[in-house]
Amino acid sequence: MGLVTLADIRAAAALIAPVVVRTPLLRFDDRLSVKPENLQPVGAFKIRGAYHALARLSDEARARGVVAYSSGNHAQAVAFAAHAFGVPAVIVLPENAPAVKVAATRSWGAAVELVPMAERESRAHELVAERGATLIPPFDHPDVIAGQGTVGLEVVADQPDVEVVLAPVSGGGLISGVAAAVKALRPSARVVGVEPELAADAAASLRAGELVRWPAADRERTLADGLRAEPSELTFAHLRAHVDEIVTVSEEEIGAAMRRLVRDTRLVVEPSGAVAVAAYLRRAAEWPARTVAVVSGGNVDPEVLARVL
Amino acid sequence: MGLVTLADIRAAAALIAPVVVRTPLLRFDDRLSVKPENLQPVGAFKIRGAYHALARLSDEARARGVVAYSSGNHAQAVAFAAHAFGVPAVIVLPENAPAVKVAATRSWGAAVELVPMAERESRAHELVAERGATLIPPFDHPDVIAGQGTVGLEVVADQPDVEVVLAPVSGGGLISGVAAAVKALRPSARVVGVEPELAADAAASLRAGELVRWPAADRERTLADGLRAEPSELTFAHLRAHVDEIVTVSEEEIGAAMRRLVRDTRLVVEPSGAVAVAAYLRRAAEWPARTVAVVSGGNVDPEVLARVL
Numbered sequence: 001m002g003l004v005t006l007a008d009i010r011a012a013a014a015l016i017a018p019v020v021v022r023t024p025l026l027r028f029d030d031r032l033s034v035k036p037e038n039l040q041p042v043g044a045f046k047i048r049g050a051y052h053a054l055a056r057l058s059d060e061a062r063a064r065g066v067v068a069y070s071s072g073n074h075a076q077a078v079a080f081a082a083h084a085f086g087v088p089a090v091i092v093l094p095e096n097a098p099a100v101k102v103a104a105t106r107s108w109g110a111a112v113e114l115v116p117m118a119e120r121e122s123r124a125h126e127l128v129a130e131r132g133a134t135l136i137p138p139f140d141h142p143d144v145i146a147g148q149g150t151v152g153l154e155v156v157a158d159q160p161d162v163e164v165v166l167a168p169v170s171g172g173g174l175i176s177g178v179a180a181a182v183k184a185l186r187p188s189a190r191v192v193g194v195e196p197e198l199a200a201d202a203a204a205s206l207r208a209g210e211l212v213r214w215p216a217a218d219r220e221r222t223l224a225d226g227l228r229a230e231p232s233e234l235t236f237a238h239l240r241a242h243v244d245e246i247v248t249v250s251e252e253e254i255g256a257a258m259r260r261l262v263r264d265t266r267l268v269v270e271p272s273g274a275v276a277v278a279a280y281l282r283r284a285a286e287w288p289a290r291t292v293a294v295v296s297g298g299n300v301d302p303e304v305l306a307r308v309l
Numbered sequence: 310m311g312l313v314t315l316a317d318i319r320a321a322a323a324l325i326a327p328v329v330v331r332t333p334l335l336r337f338d339d340r341l342s343v344k345p346e347n348l349q350p351v352g353a354f355k356i357r358g359a360y361h362a363l364a365r366l367s368d369e370a371r372a373r374g375v376v377a378y379s380s381g382n383h384a385q386a387v388a389f390a391a392h393a394f395g396v397p398a399v400i401v402l403p404e405n406a407p408a409v410k411v412a413a414t415r416s417w418g419a420a421v422e423l424v425p426m427a428e429r430e431s432r433a434h435e436l437v438a439e440r441g442a443t444l445i446p447p448f449d450h451p452d453v454i455a456g457q458g459t460v461g462l463e464v465v466a467d468q469p470d471v472e473v474v475l476a477p478v479s480g481g482g483l484i485s486g487v488a489a490a491v492k493a494l495r496p497s498a499r500v501v502g503v504e505p506e507l508a509a510d511a512a513a514s515l516r517a518g519e520l521v522r523w524p525a526a527d528r529e530r531t532l533a534d535g536l537r538a539e540p541s542e543l544t545f546a547h548l549r550a551h552v553d554e555i556v557t558v559s560e561e562e563i564g565a566a567m568r569r570l571v572r573d574t575r576l577v578v579e580p581s582g583a584v585a586v587a588a589y590l591r592r593a594a595e596w597p598a599r600t601v602a603v604v605s606g607g608n609v610d611p612e613v614l615a616r617v618l
Contacts, residue, residue: 022333024331027350038575039345262611266578268577298575306618309615
């Protein structure tokens with residue numbers, strides 16, 4: 001299976017530059033810096049992959065519109081990118097998606113359909129068949145992975161001597177792209193994925209050497225609603241090729257990391273966005289001096305935020 | 310009275326580059342972008358002026374140490390800069406400074422003295438006399454103003470066609486530097502100061518054409534604890550030369566702006582840091598399409614943050 005290359009990621013960087021925020025690295029403590037992707041236009045790194053995928057569509061394909069299904073942030077990203085390109089979009093969201101994410105998706109002019117978690121994908125494919133629209137998958141596409149990989153390009157540009165990069169794993173698009181970039185530019189750096197203990201299917205898959213499926217009902221237990229997806233064959237191939245380890249974190253550790261990010265770095269972070277910092281804090285003494293954690297998103301319901309303050 | 314020049318500010322930019330975060334502009338809505346200075350190492354723009362002032366001290370002066378008095382963020386900035394240069398620091402804080410600011414100042418290794426608000430300045434001068442240390446004033450010094458002015462350089466670099474820059478006014482160091490930079494680089498841009506209605510002494514001074522003093526007890530009424538100082542002759546000269554207008558905002562408007570910043574831009578902002586956005590929201594229809602608001606700081610007690618969510 002062909003993996004995304006550094007050249008693909010560099011090409012993506014050029015295409016997405018007009019809309020993506022060039023996020024700085026922020027010092028968290030003496031050894032950790034964070035990459036605040038919660039500051040992107042849709043509040044998450046997802047804009048990178050989604051905008052890149054739309055940028056590469058033909059005018060003809062754009063005219064027929066796009067469809068996406070997502071646990072939330074990808075939905076907003078496709079809606080934002082579709083708005084930017086003047087393309088009609090239908091977004092299929094799970095019924096339990098946070099209200100803030102549903103509202104934000106609609107705010108970009110996309111049509112939203114709410115369906116049970118397990119029916120998202122099939123409903124999206126129905127819409128594609130009905131309309132001739134293009135499905136923009138949340139992670140299972142080389143253009144999406146290449147877009148997310150620009151996070152890794154920027155990390156190495158800003159910290160060329162980086163030793164460890166920590167990033168969340170859900171469907172695996174972010175870590176696939178980041179790992180492809182980091183390993184190409186700095187082979188000695190370790191790339192470590194992070195999952196909630198309650199949705200640790202990727203860790204189980206890497207241990208088993210093949211994709212291990214967890215029931216959706218199990219993965220839905222975590223508060224980290226952005227980390228309930230599971231890798232595809234394509235992203236799992238990237239994980240096996242490039243990812244050194246996956247660390248799992250508890251729900252309590254996720255809350256504690258959110259609190260620290262709010263207080264110490266003045267970032268509003270969603271549970272999924274805090275897992276990489278949670279993994280750092282879990283064994284802070286073990287990480288080397290130049291560790292970077294990707295803070296992937298900040299779309300959190302205010303009640304959830306208030307609880308962890 | 311000599312005003313800070315563009316050349317001074319450019320020289321400051323070179324000196325502070327090693328420690329200051331190059332903050333991006335973040336889109337707030339179709340017309341407003343924000344400059345998130347809450348992402349600086351001490352959670353506020355103050356690191357720019359303080360670090361610059363210490364960078365320009367002789368080795369001999371550094372060996373004798375530094376002293377600062379402040380309503381909070383300047384204290385942390387001097388403590389941080391002193392730590393970076395290996396210089397001993399004593400910080401004089403008002404007794405009512407937020408606990409989070411006191412703790413942060415101490416965390417950088419500085420000695421802290423808590424005194425009544427009105428005695429801060431005299432106690433700092435005593436310490437200078439006793440120790441031969443150098444006073445690093447929060448705003449009344451050209452090196453501090455030049456450091457803060459680097460915010461303006463970056464705004465124009467990132468948005469060369471900017472039409473309005475909104476920035477908070479307290480002692481006036483930030484807006485003096487920002488206005489000097491913006492008016493030199495883009496004379497057609499308007500520079501607008503923002504104050505709480507409860508501490509609107511600078512607005513009164515500009516109307517009167519001379520410094521109008523408000524009793525400290527009046528200025529202490531605002532929740533925006535970073536905006537309780539009043540301009541000096543030096544900063545007032547910059548305001549008269551470069552600032553087009555001062556807008557005042559209510560306490561309610563400050564809270565609403567904090568809430569919008571948390572929800573829409575995922576930034577943790579202190580009340581003082583939100584006033585420029587509050588001024589934008591107060592008369593949103595009037596501002597032109599390319600308006601920038603400086604979000605000056607993010608050191609807020611969690612209880613205050615939870616109240617506005």
